[in-house]
Amino acid sequence: MQLLVIEDDDAIADLLLRGLTEEGHRVTRARDLAEARTELGIHEVDALIVDRGLPDGDGLQLVRELRQRKDTRPALILTARDALDDRVEGLYGGADDYIVKPFVIGELVARLAAVSRRAGTVQSGRIEVGDLVVDTEALRVWRGSDEIGLTAQEFRLLRYLAEHRGRVLPRTRILEAVWDLQDDPGSNVVDVYVSYLRAKVDKGRSEPLIHTVRGLGYVLEQRA
Ligand code: CA
Numbered sequence: 001m002q003l004l005v006i007e008d009d010d011a012i013a014d015l016l017l018r019g020l021t022e023e024g025h026r027v028t029r030a031r032d033l034a035e036a037r038t039e040l041g042i043h044e045v046d047a048l049i050v051d052r053g054l055p056d057g058d059g060l061q062l063v064r065e066l067r068q069r070k071d072t073r074p075a076l077i078l079t080a081r082d083a084l085d086d087r088v089e090g091l092y093g094g095a096d097d098y099i100v101k102p103f104v105i106g107e108l109v110a111r112l113a114a115v116s117r118r119a120g121t122v123q124s125g126r127i128e129v130g131d132l133v134v135d136t137e138a139l140r141v142w143r144g145s146d147e148i149g150l151t152a153q154e155f156r157l158l159r160y161l162a163e164h165r166g167r168v169l170p171r172t173r174i175l176e177a178v179w180d181l182q183d184d185p186g187s188n189v190v191d192v193y194v195s196y197l198r199a200k201v202d203k204g205r206s207e208p209l210i211h212t213v214r215g216l217g218y219v220l221e222q223r224a
Contacts, residue, residue, distance in 0.1 A: 001046040001116065005029045006036040006062070007078065008054050012101070016049060019105035032056045041168045041216070047074040047116055049108070050095070060093040067094030069221055070129060071166035074115040076108070127162040130222035132201065132209055134162040141201075148200050153178075157193050158201065161210065161220035170217040194218055 003025050007013040013029050020027045028043055030036035032055045039045065050059035063075045077095040091098065096115035099108055125137030131144045136159055141148045150158060157178050161169065171190045175181045179189060194210060202208040211219050 001025050002044050003027045003047055003049060003112075004036065004039055004043070004045045005049045006031075006033070006054065006059055007049070007051040008032060009051070012051075012078075015105065016108070019109065020049075023109050033059070033062055036062055044164075044167075044173070045073065047076070047112060049076045049078060049112070052077060052079040060089070060095065063094045066166065069166040074112070076112055076115060078103070127159075127165065129162060129165045129220055130207060130209055130224070132162070132220075134159055136163075143201060143205065150197075150200060154193060154197055154200070157190075158197055158220075161197075161218065164220075166219065166221045168213045168216045168219045174217065190218075 003020055005013060005016050005020070005027055007016065007029065008031050013031075017027050017029060028039055028045075030039045034056055036048075036050075048063075050063060052059045059077065063077070066073065066075070074096045075094070077093075077098045078101060079098065080101045097111050099111060125135055127134045127136065131142075133142045135141070139155060141150055141155070141158060157174070160174065160178050171184070174190050175184055178193075181189075184190070194212075198208070198210050202210055207222070207224060209220055209222060211221065211223065213219055
């Protein structure tokens with residue numbers, strides 16, 4: 001998995017990076033909330049390991065933000081504050097599990113595997129973003145009660161955006177994931193297909209879900 005470790009303490013971050021890399025994960029690190037938000041916008045991240053005491057705030061705030069955006073990526077909270085109230089607050093904040101420092105890396109790896117499995121089963125074949133429903137098993141799409149007819153390629157693109165909802169996806173990554181192309185053959189195929197999707201999914205709706213992030217790419221999310 002691609003992991004994001006958000007931890008300001010160098011010694012703990014090094015321990016995590018080493019331990020998780022040895023387990024076969026790819027790991028990037030952010031030192032505070034601001035760096036974490038940037039990383040989430042740029043890199044593919046499958047799960048997060050989040051310290052609570054960060055220089056610019058509480059790591060739990062970031063998890064709350066993600067959950068408000070219906071981002072269900074697993075988040076494991078690290079904290080030195082070994083208090084029951086803290087643990088309860090952590091889980092209410094949308095965190096999937098909680099681990100108290102000092103911890104054993106083996107336990108952290110096991111907990112991470114457990115929350116990722118749970119996240120995987122929760123997703124099943126139905127992804128919801130606002131009133132948009134993408135059924136990846138039946139290959140059908142609705143907004144509210146209206147079913148939307150898509151071509152196979154439009155569906156592949158929407159499914160990719162939906163699976164990565166709330167994340168800004170650069171054109172190059174979309175091209176590689178949906179078209180299996182390393183470079184655009186000069187046809188702006190991603191932009192063309194995003195415009196087809198918008199015409200079917202967003203046009204005439206009060207709340208558009210497909211957004212352009214200038215200079216970066218596209219994101220599917222509810223911005224109510
Ligand atoms: Ca800290």
